[in-house]
Amino acid sequence: MSAPVPLALDRVLELQRQFRFQWEPAQESFVLLYPEGMVKLQGSAGEIMKRIDGERSAERIVADLEATFPGVDLRDDVLQFLEVAHGKGWIRARTG
Amino acid sequence: MEKAGSAREPVSRPLWVNAEITYKCPLHCVFCYNPTDYSRYGPELSTEDWLRVFRQARELGAVQLGISGGEPLMRDDVETMVAESSRLGYYVNLITSGIGLTEKRIAAFKEGGLGQIQLSFQDSTREMNDFLSSTKTFELKSRVAKLIKQYDYPMVLNVVLHRMNIDHIQQILEMAEAMEVDHVELANTQYYSWAMINRDHLLPSREQLVRAEEVTNAFRARVGNRIKVYFVVPDYYANRPKKCMNGWGTTFLNVTSDGLALPCHEARMLPGLTFPNVREHDITWIWNESPGFNAYRGDAWMKEPCRSCPEKENDYGGCRCQAFMLTGDATNADPICDLSPHHGLVTSVVEKAQMPGKPVTAHPLVFRDDANSRRLSGAENKKEEV
Ligand code: SF4
Ligand code: SF4
Numbered sequence: 106m107s108a109p110v111p112l113a114l115d116r117v118l119e120l121q122r123q124f125r126f127q128w129e130p131a132q133e134s135f136v137l138l139y140p141e142g143m144v145k146l147q148g149s150a151g152e153i154m155k156r157i158d159g160e161r162s163a164e165r166i167v168a169d170l171e172a173t174f175p176g177v178d179l180r181d182d183v184l185q186f187l188e189v190a191h192g193k194g195w196i197r198a199r200t201g
Numbered sequence: 202m203e204k205a206g207s208a209r210e211p212v213s214r215p216l217w218v219n220a221e222i223t224y225k226c227p228l229h230c231v232f233c234y235n236p237t238d239y240s241r242y243g244p245e246l247s248t249e250d251w252l253r254v255f256r257q258a259r260e261l262g263a264v265q266l267g268i269s270g271g272e273p274l275m276r277d278d279v280e281t282m283v284a285e286s287s288r289l290g291y292y293v294n295l296i297t298s299g300i301g302l303t304e305k306r307i308a309a310f311k312e313g314g315l316g317q318i319q320l321s322f323q324d325s326t327r328e329m330n331d332f333l334s335s336t337k338t339f340e341l342k343s344r345v346a347k348l349i350k351q352y353d354y355p356m357v358l359n360v361v362l363h364r365m366n367i368d369h370i371q372q373i374l375e376m377a378e379a380m381e382v383d384h385v386e387l388a389n390t391q392y393y394s395w396a397m398i399n400r401d402h403l404l405p406s407r408e409q410l411v412r413a414e415e416v417t418n419a420f421r422a423r424v425g426n427r428i429k430v431y432f433v434v435p436d437y438y439a440n441r442p443k444k445c446m447n448g449w450g451t452t453f454l455n456v457t458s459d460g461l462a463l464p465c466h467e468a469r470m471l472p473g474l475t476f477p478n479v480r481e482h483d484i485t486w487i488w489n490e491s492p493g494f495n496a497y498r499g500d501a502w503m504k505e506p507c508r509s510c511p512e513k514e515n516d517y518g519g520c521r522c523q524a525f526m527l528t529g530d531a532t533n534a535d536p537i538c539d540l541s542p543h544h545g546l547v548t549s550v551v552e553k554a555q556m557p558g559k560p561v562t563a564h565p566l567v568f569r570d571d572a573n574s575r576r577l578s579g580a581e582n583k584k585e586e587v
Contacts, residue, residue: 122353122355123316123317123355123383125292125316127290129262129264129290131214131261131262132262136264138264138265138292138316139292139316140292140294140316140317140319140355140357140384141217141265141294142265143216143264143265143292194426
């Protein structure tokens with residue numbers, strides 16, 4: 106396990122270049138593909154990763170999710186997941 | 202899929218497809234994993250055949266595609282394969298010696314969605330590199346490494362370690378650092394095919410291994426997360442076998458240049474099994490139903506000591522090909538295991554490797570080339586055509 110690494114809330118997030126994220130019918134799950142490997146991202150993890158598109162910041166992802174699932178306080182969980190994903194090297198803050 | 206009343210466990214899906222699209226290669230590595238009798242195989246699959254295989258395997262759930270060889274770049278349709286398989290949703294890995302990787306091709310692969318390039322280097326010193334591949338390739342590979350970086354691919358440097366290059370591991374790692382690679386795979390030779398013929402020349406001594414691991418650990422401590430380094434010891438030094446291919450017919454599908462579908466790179470050597478050809482069968486039938494793929498699934502085929510072994514889930518009795526090569530029976534325990542009655546076949550080879558200097562062997566190094574392959578095909582004809 107990698108330790109969570111904090112992310113600036115206002116920076117646009119993108120996948121690290123060696124990853125490919127997609128819905129995988131055979132797994133009935135979102136997956137993250139990387140050289141010679143695959144992680145399944147079920148439930149909320151998939152919903153969050155779906156929004157890492159090189160256009161949205163952490164702040165906007167939280168806002169989007171709260172709009173999609175109204176009435177649930179998701180903020181802490183989402184930010185925690187993003188920091189873990191950052192720590193694992195799946196995502197990065199865009200430069201420029 | 203399952204027949205009623207069948208005791209067989211449900212078959213898992215293949216995740217990884219390896220396409221050995223050609224056995225042509227300009228290099229002549231002494232540890233080459235291609236079959237020694239490759240020179241007598243039939244014509245290569247066409248582009249359409251390959252695209253059909255990729256599509257069918259993808260429908261079955263495969264997500265990783267390795268395009269390998271031989272040297273895959275000997276074919277001029279790799280661009281089409283990369284673009285189409287990436288469109289299908291594969292993570293596409295190109296496994297190459299770098300020969301034939303021009304800027305034009307690398308740009309086309311990028312456009313097509315290639316995920317990763319694995320570049321193999323035989324050693325970091327030019328003399329050694331040339332010796333081991335018997336062509337002048339080192340400078341070319343350094344140029345190719347620069348191109349790979351320039352086009353922003355994650356890059357894996359693959360170095361096959363053995364007795365003759367393992368003492369250069371410090372230089373190899375420094376070279377990897379200079380090339381800014383993301384991963385280095387320092388995998389000791391696995392003793393199949395050409396490497397099996399050359400085994401006495403290639404197996405390092407225990408002392409060499411210990412030193413190499415020390416150097417690797419010091420390097421890891423210095424570079425931290427910047428470069429991931431994998432170091433794989435030869436299984437001859439282990440007392441339990443590897444879980445070969447993550448279990449026969451569970452994860453991995455290999456397709457040879459002439460269309461044979463195999464559960465591992467080497468399974469073609471196993472006697473008494475017929476493997477299906479993708480020209481005649483679809484991948485779903487091949488994976489789920491073909492006798493070849495079902496031969497060593499589960500544990501019904503096992504003999505003692507594996508059958509009643511509490512550890513059998515860990516390794517499924519090891520590698521069928523290694524069991525066959527060393528004991529003559531593919532249903533025996535992989536003799537790497539110290540519970541195998543044949544384990545002495547491994548320890549005697551390891552003991553020989555502790556003698557300093559050049560190994561005493563019956564024959565000089567055998568380089569992978571067409572002439573040697575034709576010679577070895579003759580020797581193996583009888584066994585294979587039973
Ligand atoms: S191991 Fe060497 S000879 Fe064999 S296919 Fe690879 S580059 Fe060619
Ligand atoms: S006896 Fe067979 S199953 Fe048990 S550890 Fe050895 S190889 Fe594996």
